[in-house]
Amino acid sequence: MKRTLTSALLLAVLAACSGGDVTLEIDVLSFLNxxxxxxxxxxxxxxxxxxxxIVIQGIDLIDDREFQLLDSIDDVTVVDEGELTYRVxxxxxxxAGRATLKIRLxxxxxxxxxxxxxxxxxxxxxxxxxxxxxxxxxxxGSLVEIFANDSAWVRIETDLRVDxxxxxxxxxxxxxxxxxxxxxxxxxxxxx
Amino acid sequence: xxxxxxxxxxxxxxxAWFVVGVPVAAxxxxxxxxxxxxxxxxxxxxGDLRRVNPALYAAPTFEPPGEASIPLPxxxxxxxxxxxxxxxxxxxxxAIADFLxxxxxxxxxxxxxxxxxxxxxxxxxxxxxxxxRDAKTLVPTEGFAAGGRHSLMTVGNTFDLxxxxxxxxxxxxxxxxxxxxxxxxxxxxxxxxxxAEPVVGGRTYGLDARxxxxxxxxxxxxxxxxxxxxxxxxxxTGDDWLDRYWETxxxxxxxxxxxxxxxxxxxxAVDLRTRVDMKGQDPLFGNDGSFTTGLSAxxxxxxxxxxxxxxxxxxxxxxxxxxxxxxxxxxxxxDLGAEMTWDRGRIQRYxxxxxxxxxxxxxVAEDVRIETPIPTTWRIDVTHRTGATRTxxxxxxxxxxxxxxxxxxxEWIRPWFAVRGGVVRDPRGLFQIGxxxxxxxxxxxxxxxxxxxxxxxxxxxxxELGLSLVLNPxxxxxx
Numbered sequence: 129m130k131r132t133l134t135s136a137l138l139l140a141v142l143a144a145c146s147g148g149d150v151t152l153e154i155d156v157l158s159f160l161n162x163x164x165x166x167x168x169x170x171x172x173x174x175x176x177x178x179x180x181x182i183v184i185q186g187i188d189l190i191d192d193r194e195f196q197l198l199d200s201i202d203d204v205t206v207v208d209e210g211e212l213t214y215r216v217x218x219x220x221x222x223x224a225g226r227a228t229l230k231i232r233l234x235x236x237x238x239x240x241x242x243x244x245x246x247x248x249x250x251x252x253x254x255x256x257x258x259x260x261x262x263x264x265x266x267x268x269g270s271l272v273e274i275f276a277n278d279s280a281w282v283r284i285e286t287d288l289r290v291d292x293x294x295x296x297x298x299x300x301x302x303x304x305x306x307x308x309x310x311x312x313x314x315x316x317x318x319x320x
Numbered sequence: 321x322x323x324x325x326x327x328x329x330x331x332x333x334x335x336a337w338f339v340v341g342v343p344v345a346a347x348x349x350x351x352x353x354x355x356x357x358x359x360x361x362x363x364x365x366x367g368d369l370r371r372v373n374p375a376l377y378a379a380p381t382f383e384p385p386g387e388a389s390i391p392l393p394x395x396x397x398x399x400x401x402x403x404x405x406x407x408x409x410x411x412x413x414x415a416i417a418d419f420l421x422x423x424x425x426x427x428x429x430x431x432x433x434x435x436x437x438x439x440x441x442x443x444x445x446x447x448x449x450x451x452x453r454d455a456k457t458l459v460p461t462e463g464f465a466a467g468g469r470h471s472l473m474t475v476g477n478t479f480d481l482x483x484x485x486x487x488x489x490x491x492x493x494x495x496x497x498x499x500x501x502x503x504x505x506x507x508x509x510x511x512x513x514x515x516a517e518p519v520v521g522g523r524t525y526g527l528d529a530r531x532x533x534x535x536x537x538x539x540x541x542x543x544x545x546x547x548x549x550x551x552x553x554x555x556x557t558g559d560d561w562l563d564r565y566w567e568t569x570x571x572x573x574x575x576x577x578x579x580x581x582x583x584x585x586x587x588x589a590v591d592l593r594t595r596v597d598m599k600g601q602d603p604l605f606g607n608d609g610s611f612t613t614g615l616s617a618x619x620x621x622x623x624x625x626x627x628x629x630x631x632x633x634x635x636x637x638x639x640x641x642x643x644x645x646x647x648x649x650x651x652x653x654x655d656l657g658a659e660m661t662w663d664r665g666r667i668q669r670y671x672x673x674x675x676x677x678x679x680x681x682x683x684v685a686e687d688v689r690i691e692t693p694i695p696t697t698w699r700i701d702v703t704h705r706t707g708a709t710r711t712x713x714x715x716x717x718x719x720x721x722x723x724x725x726x727x728x729x730x731e732w733i734r735p736w737f738a739v740r741g742g743v744v745r746d747p748r749g750l751f752q753i754g755x756x757x758x759x760x761x762x763x764x765x766x767x768x769x770x771x772x773x774x775x776x777x778x779x780x781x782x783x784e785l786g787l788s789l790v791l792n793p794x795x796x797x798x799x
Contacts, residue, residue: 155444159605 149208149314152275156282156309159195190284190306192237210272210313212247215263220254220302225290227252227304229262232283233311235274240283245271254288254300263308275313282309348775350391350425352788355769356756358742360728362711363648363703367474370489370542372699373639373652374578377478378487378544382705384794389767391425391788399424414777422775425786432780446602448519448611450512457779459513460503466747467500467532467720469655469695476540486545489580493537496584500532500695500720509598521602521610526595534589534622534660534692536631544578544639573644578652579637586631586660589692591620615672620690622662629664633694648703658694665690695720708732709797722747728754735795736761740769750774750781758790765793 218227229250234240252262274280290300349355353362361369364383365376402415418432442449452459476491509525511517519525550572558564600611622631639652667684701715709732717724728742738758745751754771767788772781 149438151438151440153440153442155442155447158445158447 152311152313152315154195154275154311154313156195156311157306160190160193160282160309190282192240192281192283194237194279194281207272207276207313207315210268210275210311211265212268213263213265213308213310213312214250214306215261215308216250216252217259217261217305217307218252218254218302219259219305220300221257222302223254223290223300224256225254225288225300227254228287228289230285230287231309232285233268233271233274234281235277237281239274240281247271252304254302268311268313272313275311276315348422348425348773349769349771350393350786351389352391352756352767352769352786353389353740353758355426355771355784355786356740356742356754356758356767357728357730357769358726358744358752358754358771359724360713360715360726360742360744362728362730362740363701363705363713368471369699371471371580371637372654372697373641373650374489374542374580374637375544375576375639375641375650375652377489377542377578378480378546379576379641379643382708382711384796386792387765387794388791389788390791391786393425394787395424395427395784399428418776421777422773424784426784427786428782428784430782432776432778432782443605445609446521446604448604449516450519451516452513456514456516459510460505461510461514463505464503465501465720466722467498467695469697469720470497470499471495472497483546486543489540489542489544491538491540491542491582493539495537496535498532498534498694500530500693502528502530504528519598519604519611521600521604524597524599526597529594529596530592532589532591532692534586534631536584536586536588538582538584538635540580540582540635540637542578542580542637544576547575547577549573549575571645573642575643576641578639578641582635582637582655582658584631584633584635584658584660584694586622586633586662586692587624589620589622589631589660589662591690591692593618593620613672615670617670618684619668619670620692621666621668622660622664622690622692625664629662631660631662631692633658633660635694646705648705649701650703651698651700653696653698655694655696658696660692660694662690662692663687707797730758732758732796735797736793738796742771746774748774748779750779752781760790760793760795762793765790 212231212233214231216227216229229252231247231250232240232245233247234242234245239245247266247268250262250264253260268275284306286304288300349359354360365379365381370376402412402419403410404416422428438453439455440449440451440453442451472495473493474491474495475493476489479488479490481487505513505527506525508523509527512519512525594615594617597614598611599614600609603609604611623629635655635658637652637654638656639650641648641650664687666686667688667690668681669684670679670681672678673680697717697719699715699717701713703711703713705711710730712727712729714727715725717726724747725745726742727744728740730738730740732738736759738760739755740758741753741755743751743753752772752774754769756767756769756771758768759766767790768785769788770783770785772783774781776782
């Protein structure tokens with residue numbers, strides 16, 4: 129709460145200078161390593177070695193974490209639209225398969241358990257001794273409303289699966305890296 | 321609306337006020353003749369000029385007596401008035417500021433650019449980037465000062481007692497408003513706002529702002545007279561002695577001086593001095609973020625308490641005018657050394673407590689003496705006249721926080737028809753030009769003026785056209 133004045137003054141200046149849109153770009157990834165609570169912010173998961181054909185679901189890449197928005201922004205803006213830009217990288221050493229990432233965003237921690245908090249799945253192929261990347265931008269849709277708050281919560285899970293048809297006993301080994309996670313929200317000034 | 325929202329609104333309006341200001345030297349011209357000379361009065365002794373240079377009370381004017389000019393509000397007929405309804409999609413603070421700065425009395429053309437208005441803020445754990453895009457041009461690079469002394473109504477008279485006793489000007493009552501605004505932004509904060517440089521930990525970003533608004537009335541007495549500079553050397557010999565006398569007399573330099581003393585009676589004054597500091601260590605944001613904003617403001621108030629508590633000040637006006645052959649040089653200063661003193665002032669201090677997320681305020685002093693400034697203004701001008709038909713003048717006007725440089729000329733190419741033009745370097749440093757014509761034929765005359773200006777928040781150069789009706793028109797320089 130101690131930063132509320134900053135937001136009030138900052139947004140007041142913006143409102144005075146601008147009759148247009150205020151675009152907030154939030155580097156979510158930077159907040160996930162807050163106070164040393166997480167691992168290297170980019171190295172998110174060194175995945176295990178699942179037996180062939182078995183799907184491992186719901187591995188927490190990022191467990192429930194809160195990240196900062198501008199305090200009191202809801203006082204001065206109406207959030208119109210938003211999108212999330214991501215880049216995920218897999219450095220796969222053994223086996224072939226697929227990682228499916230699910231990003232959840234919510235205004236509260238409890239909200240992360242709501243099915244409506246999930247953004248569209250991100251598929252990432254895993255190839256032997258290869259680095260593969262998945263990057264893109266997804267529309268936040270109705271989830272954009274959570275950014276009219278002082279902070280938001282994020283959870284990122286992944287499913288890992290070894291491709292069918294691989295030799296029995298084959299396995300997967302490697303590391304998943306979350307390289308970029310930016311939220312871009314366009315807010316209409318609602319100051320006056 | 322919570323307290324911080326209210327504070328934010330006040331701050332935003334303050335920002336707009338600072339951005340707009342009311343620069344004296346850039347004041348709007350509604351008279352078409354002045355419009356045509358880009359704001360130069362061409363040596364005509366208007367009321368404001370006489371206050372800055374009281375010697376003009378005694379010096380004879382070159383303007384024919386009896387002409388009356390009535391500016392016509394041709395711009396108001398098709399003006400677009402900005403909406404004041406905040407819920408309206410068209411509500412735009414910049415448009416309102418533009419309107420207040422440039423009331424469309426004259427016909428406007430070439431509207432200023434529509435502000436894009438879009439800005440971007442990037443937030444990371446240890447970084448804050450503010451990209452104002454087009455709006456960054458609104459951030460002043462060398463501080464900002466604006467305001468002035470505005471005379472709303474004057475009741476007084478001028479008594480010309482001839483060359484021997486001079487001329488007196490008695491102002492019985494003059495209602496005034498003074499606004500004086502200044503803003504200083506630290507270099508670091510300027511780079512953040514103008515260059516979108518990231519805010520980083522370990523550095524302080526700050527600004528100082530001051531706004532003074534005071535009202536009241538004055539009483540004043542000015543005296544001006546000619547100082548004899550030699551006498552005609554023509555002697556009463558020969559048949560043409562009278563012609564030689566007037567010829568010598570015409571070449572004799574003439575000097576006028578004037579001085580005025582003005583007593584200020586202040587009715588109310590508000591002087592708000594604010595310091596804002598933003599600083600923090602990495603991480604700036606997040607749960608352990610340390611980025612905080614400190615705001616400290618002293619509010620000085622002077623006001624009447626019954627019949628006591630008047631603000632009071634003495635202001636001195638001094639001026640001189642030298643005419644020699646076709647040349648005229650004038651210089652004057654108004655409100656020299658004036659500072660309003662209030663004996664029953666009140667000082668209140670506001671400090672933002674970042675831990676409690678609230679303002680603390682306390683009355684620091686009550687019934688104490690406080691002082692508020694009255695801006696000194698000065699003017700220097702040089703004029704060259706060729707008979708009654710051509711006038712060329714250059715001037716420097718310094719007001720509260722800004723200076724305007726002007727060059728203008730008027731030529732009566734027929735006794736009933738004049739062309740005129742001028743150029744001014746406005747307080748923004750932009751050159752603006754004006755041109756126009758004057759007609760003095762028949763029962764009524766006209767002045768038409770067109771000029772460029774940048775009285776808008778963006779500082780875009782646009783144009784305006786004005787028309788004045790002239791009653792009792794008098795041709796110049798001949799029948």
